Each structure stands twice: as C-alpha cells, then as structure tokens.
Amino acid sequence: MNRFALLRAVGLNLLLLSLFWAQAPQRQPNFHAPPPKPTSAYEEPLTGYEVAVLTAEFIVNLERGLTEAFQKPISTASAGEVQLAGKHPAWAHAALKELKSRGAIPPRFSAGKPMPRYQVGQMLALYVQRLDAQMRAQIGAPIGKTRFQTQPTIKLGRDHPAYRSLQYLAQGGWVNAGSPLYQQPTQPVRGKELPDMLRDVAQRILERYRDEPHLR
Numbered sequence: 353m354n355r356f357a358l359l360r361a362v363g364l365n366l367l368l369l370s371l372f373w374a375q376a377p378q379r380q381p382n383f384h385a386p387p388p389k390p391t392s393a394y395e396e397p398l399t400g401y402e403v404a405v406l407t408a409e410f411i412v413n414l415e416r417g418l419t420e421a422f423q424k425p426i427s428t429a430s431a432g433e434v435q436l437a438g439k440h441p442a443w444a445h446a447a448l449k450e451l452k453s454r455g456a457i458p459p460r461f462s463a464g465k466p467m468p469r470y471q472v473g474q475m476l477a478l479y480v481q482r483l484d485a486q487m488r489a490q491i492g493a494p495i496g497k498t499r500f501q502t503q504p505t506i507k508l509g510r511d512h513p514a515y516r517s518l519q520y521l522a523q524g525g526w527v528n529a530g531s532p533l534y535q536q537p538t539q540p541v542r543g544k545e546l547p548d549m550l551r552d553v554a555q556r557i558l559e560r561y562r563d564e565p566h567l568r
Contacts, residue, residue: 397540400462403472408447410421410550411454412477418557424502428482429453452481459513461537466540469533470514472549477517480526480553487561494560497525504529527552 411428418426433434434449440463458474488494503522508515518534521527527549532539533563 385462394542394544397466398546399443399464400467400471401447403462403475403541403546404444404457405468406452406546407456407475407479407550408450410554411456412450414554414557415483418487421558422491422561425439425487426483426490428479428486430455451475451479454482458480468538469541469545470508470512470518470537472541472546473521473527473533474514474517474550476527476553479521480521480524480557483557484560487557491561492534495562496559498560500525504531504534506534506537506548511522521562524556526556 415426415428418424429450430453434450434453436445436448440448448457456469456475456479458478460471462468463473484494500523506515506518506522508518514537518537522529522534527533530548531552532545533549
C-alpha cells in the first residue's frame, strides 16, 4: 500500500464512522473494529500536509455526524473566506483552509516535513477546545466525565510550548493515556497512529455529551 492509498483508506474509514452516527444517533458506536493489517506505509512518518488532509476530513465528517446525532448545528468553522499565507501544494489547500477556519493549525507547522507528535497534539487541543465550547453552547453542560485522576506522564519539559496542549488532552481523556503522543512526543507521527488519536477524540466527545448509563 503506497502513501496515497493509505490516506484514502484512513479517510474512508473515518467517513464510514461518521455516517454510522448519522444513521444510528441513539446507539453507541463500535470503536473496537479490528485495525487494518499492518503494512509498511502504516509505519511511515506523516508530513504536516498529510496530517492536515486526514484531520480536516475527519473534522468535517465528525461535525456532520454530531449535527445529525444531536439534531443541533455543530460547526466550529469561522464565518467568511479563509486566506492562506505562503505557498502550499494545491492538494492540501482545502484541508489547510478547513483547519485555519477552526484555528487549528499549530505553531511552527511542519508542512512538508515529518510532523512531530507534539504538533499533532497542539492541533487536536486547539480543535477540541473549540469543539467542546460549541457543544456546550448548543447542547449544554457535559453529562459524562470531564477530568480523570490517572494521568499519563508527558515526556516534555513543562516549559515546552506544546506541554499545556498535551496536558489538556491528557486531563480530559481526549487521547488515550497509552498513546505515543505522551510517551515520545518529539518523534514523528506515523500513519498507524493518527487514526487512533482521531478516534479517541470522537469517542470522548460522545461520552461527554450523550447519556451513557454504563459510563456513570
């Protein structure tokens, strides 16, 4: 499987997940489907542009699914046209605009270089804070847990610019405590890791705002 096929496969998987919410809003989605068989492409680092494409597609489908599931308009995109600074490949333009409209492009974005995990953490933290605020505005206070006592060790110095972002994700359980995001944050994110982080975000937003008696 080459890099393009990897992106298509992951994107389709995330799209199907969002469609499932729209079709069955009262059911608990199954987040435990078996992962795809390992291939060399899943072990390869992702560039910032590739992360942007996958994350933007996920965000658009997630918000569409949440809108259908909760029957409320859930959108974190700002109004008005978004302009990009600098030169970027045409295939990444739409994704970058989606992220920029949500204030989710991290500082010192790696663009065409392998993206360190902590930058993915910054991107997710920026987006999740905006999404959580939108959910509160449309639906009300969260029903489920919002903070967790057991915290993973974040292997970054407290003065690192990404430390607070990773701390926010950890405290809210937005990304699983066993994620390499916390364990090796300065290493490049790999193809097999990003879908897990995005899936964690989707699962947590549902757990926070949908009444699930077994999680009380």
